[in-house]
Amino acid sequence: MKHTDRTLDYIIDEMIDTVKNSKDEIFEIAEDSRKEYQTLEQELAVLKEDVAVVIDEGDALEKKVKLARKKLAEVSKNFKEYSEEKIREVYDQAHQLQTDLVVTRDKEKVLRDRRDEIELRLKSIEQMVERAEGLVGKISIVLNYLNEDFQEVSDLISDAYEKQEFGLKIIEAQEEERRRLSREMHDGPAQMLANIMLRSEIVDRTFKKGDVDSAVREMRNVRVMIRDSLYEVRRIIYDLRPMALDDLGLIPTIKKYIRTLEDQHPNIRFQYQSSDERLHSHYEVALFRLIQESIQNAIKHAEAKLILVELDISCDRVVATITDNGKGFEQSEKKDKSFGIIGMHERVDILGGDLDITSKQGAGTRVNITIPLEHDNNTAN
Template sequence: MLETSDRDLDYIIHEMIDTVKNSKDEVFHIAEESRKEYERISKELDDLKEKVIIVIEEGDQLEKKSKLARNKLSIVSKNFSVYSEDSIREAYDNAHQMQSDFIVKRDKEKALRERRDDLERRLKSIEVMVERAEGLMGKISIVLNYLSEDFMQISNLLQDAQEKQAFGLQIIEAQEEERRKLSREMHDGPAQMLANILLRSEIVDRTYRKGDTETALKEMQSVRTLIRSSLQEVRRIIYDLRPMALDDLGLVPTIKKYIATLEDQHPNIHFQYRSHQERLPSQYEVALFRLIQESIQNAIKHAEAERIDVILEIRKEQVMAVIRDNGVGFDCENRKEKSFGIIGMNERLDMLGGELKIDTKVGEGTKIFIQIPLTA
């Protein structure tokens, strides 16, 4: 029975890893396609609004000419005996032509407006694409953080079915929490930005209609800035799922790049390091990056710190990292024992024979000390 449970869990882990690989490709595809579609529609919408303005102006001019032609026709009709037959026919033909041109121009204006409204609705539909990416990112984040890198080793360490079942429940809890976290990030980030873009585009439309071209152009520049910010936010969330630089450049450059992406959230993060070797084995780099990432995120979200310091020292025999902040701190005695963030950090360190210490008091900030021995 125990062997059957082991095989079942291994099968589940392999299935989840396959899901991650497929979902990862899909989420990047969605993000890139959304970016290209947004840029294309935005450009088309800009061109279309310029055409609407031109058509409106041409329509207004034709309306004025049509009124003048009708006035002249009215004068000719009242003074029939004064004007020749050719003059009367010319006045009638001119009035009729002007009226026809005016109607055609207004029909063209209506068609352009309908096309503009359709493009704005399509911009709004991109929000649906973001929601789709949100669901995929939830799966990717959980599996990449807690499964593909670590759980294959954990499966060998768990000795009986009850332990595996309990740990499986922790996986489910962590998955739901990660989905909620990503949902909040997507809602407060790209989704809000997209809603703001739609609102700004309506302001641009109204401004164009009023003929205030200068203000409308300034608003369009603001819309472009919002679009760029939205794309940067989506790329930041994708980066959090799995930084490619970790495989290509190593631990230290990846930490630097990660801290740089957090400037908008917290501009006062300082990183120092001392290293006796350029690269560590992959499992050490992944574990250390995730441990430092989790510590920084906790400081940003919960500590209300004005300054965060990250110190990393890589020696031949061990790696040490310290993450400290001057935030509100917390009471270790009253900390939730089921806090999966701390549990996950301990799990990573246990597999590498490392140690985690947390030194904190309410109102006195927090210091996290990480130590991992390096095996030959």
């Protein structure tokens, strides 16, 4: 499953990188287009000036050509009055002016065509830049969705894998609990009952022999063994489900549970605020197991010297806070065997509550549990 997670993350990262690269490429195209636009604008400004100059030159030449033609017509009409050299001079001047005019008009046409071409190109670039900017904006939105939604998908899949693994762990834990109970029943009450049966036979034989004092001593031993067996059976039943929880309620059960831990941890303090009303059984069971799990984590894993359990039961919610001064842990480092915490989250989620765990290496751990109570149905029947 971890390999699948890595593969999915790789695919998502590759997709996001591809979109990012596409966005960068479009942005570069837009920037290059802007630079080209600026260059063409400068060229267009020069061209417009050149076109204006060439037009003025052409208009001036047209006037000169008209005068030259008029002069040429006059010379042709009065041919005999002008010398051959003068006639050639007038003709050459008219021809030269006409040639200059044609060249100027051609130059004007070339400049005008280039001007029109640049203006069309500028409009095209302007539209392309607008489209590129629009695409960059849309890709940015898509990229945000990809980053957020794919992260949610990845988290959901990871959460599904985690829950599946947690489910398998629950099955393993159930089987292990059955094996443990089987061993405890076999090594504890079952052995004790077998010994009681054996000692009772000894009592019977001793009594029949007439040794009443020995029979009485054996009977006392049998009573001790029966009392120990009864204690062991009650201890096993308490581990499965504390009887005090049904009989007395949550707070007395927590007190009793903490007293049973005095040999393991003498510094567990319990503070509470509550009315005399009982909570529904499912609230009491869940809260007891959550507090029990938090205390056990503090004892077994945190190696805490002091554990403080605070419980505040109001009309609309229950707030439980378990604080220890143990070694703590880095919350960013996810541990493979954090199924106890996952189970706590599952219990709290079922009741619509919140579980907040704050811890830091060397600075202890604080578990804050908030569970809302149903107003119409928050007390035991």
